[in-house]
Amino acid sequence: MMKTSEQEWLFLFEALANPIRLKIIASLHGKRKYVSELAREVGISRPLLYMHLQRLEKGGLVIGNLELSEDGKAVKYFELTDFNFHLTPQTIAEAVKGL
Amino acid sequence: MMKTSEQEWLFLFEALANPIRLKIIASLHGKRKYVSELAREVGISRPLLYMHLQRLEKGGLVIGNLELSEDGKAVKYFELTDFNFHLTPQTIAEAVKGL
DNA sequence: CTGACATGTAAGAATATTATTACACACGAA
DNA sequence: TTCGTGTGTAATAATATTCTTACATGTCAG
Numbered sequence: 001m002m003k004t005s006e007q008e009w010l011f012l013f014e015a016l017a018n019p020i021r022l023k024i025i026a027s028l029h030g031k032r033k034y035v036s037e038l039a040r041e042v043g044i045s046r047p048l049l050y051m052h053l054q055r056l057e058k059g060g061l062v063i064g065n066l067e068l069s070e071d072g073k074a075v076k077y078f079e080l081t082d083f084n085f086h087l088t089p090q091t092i093a094e095a096v097k098g099l
Numbered sequence: 100m101m102k103t104s105e106q107e108w109l110f111l112f113e114a115l116a117n118p119i120r121l122k123i124i125a126s127l128h129g130k131r132k133y134v135s136e137l138a139r140e141v142g143i144s145r146p147l148l149y150m151h152l153q154r155l156e157k158g159g160l161v162i163g164n165l166e167l168s169e170d171g172k173a174v175k176y177f178e179l180t181d182f183n184f185h186l187t188p189q190t191i192a193e194a195v196k197g198l
Numbered sequence: 199c200t201g202a203c204a205t206g207t208a209a210g211a212a213t214a215t216t217a218t219t220a221c222a223c224a225c226g227a228a
Numbered sequence: 229t230t231c232g233t234g235t236g237t238a239a240t241a242a243t244a245t246t247c248t249t250a251c252a253t254g255t256c257a258g
Contacts, residue, residue: 006121016112016191018246022105026195029188036204048247050206066205073204073255080188087184089128092115096125117216135234147217149236154215165235172225172234 003085008060009095012085015059020044021052025061025080032079053078102184107159108194111184114158119143120151124160124179131178152177 003009015021020042027033027041039049056062061083066076102108114120119141126132126140138148155161160182165175 006118010116010118010121013112013115016186017109017116019105019109020246022109022191022195025188026192029192034204035206045248046205047207047249051246069204071256076205083187085186087115087186088182089124089179092121093125093128096121119216133234134236144218145235146219146237150216168234170226174234175236 003060003095006095009092012059012061015055015061018052018055021056024049024052024056028062028078028080032077034075034077038078102159102194105194108191110154111158111160114154114160117151117154120155123148123151123155127161127177127179131176133174133176137177 003012023042024038027038033041035049035053036046039046042049044052053062053064057064060081062078063081064076064078066074069075102111122141123137126137132140134148134152135145138145141148143151152161152163156163159180161177162180163175163177165173168174
């Protein structure tokens, strides 16, 4: 959960810099969901959702887990990590030092 | 300093989602600078810097101030706002509610 | 064996962001 | 008046992101 390099911070910010991805985070808040379910809920195509989930995962905001449901079907669940970041001029200045 | 709408949060994240802009923030940390000075320091062209400063300003991270120096020349100074944001699943979920 | 779900990816189109180049103008010093 | 410094913008090129479409796979229920 602790970001060490500037690159990691960048991935975080890039992940957050999109309205659909914010919506995904909000939708995942409190309840994990599987991909198709989430695509219906957010109202976008599944391939598009995959792209967004990848970016969110890269930013360390969500984590995916492929499971086999009772009836033998593969289902991939996504849930939020419990991230907690503090943004101030200082934290950002420190992040850039490691450039 | 308090973000109320999702749009404002988005502007903030978009402002942060770029390595040059992080560098600008770091460079402005502790000391305000004028545009040409900052361009030299960060190592980019002035027109490009303008674009980045606009985005940073839109995100509420910096503020510009056009002044007349003693010798009558117009000089535009930029400085950091003292922002302070807290990022958790909850704060983001709340931001999206106002959609 | 077909239909209804699920996972996943590849290729290309559409759009947005980033970067460069070429302009304008103003002031003071040489 | 020319040079060096500062301001600012418009037009375009280069690149990256976002989105769509079309595919391929698998399981279960009917």
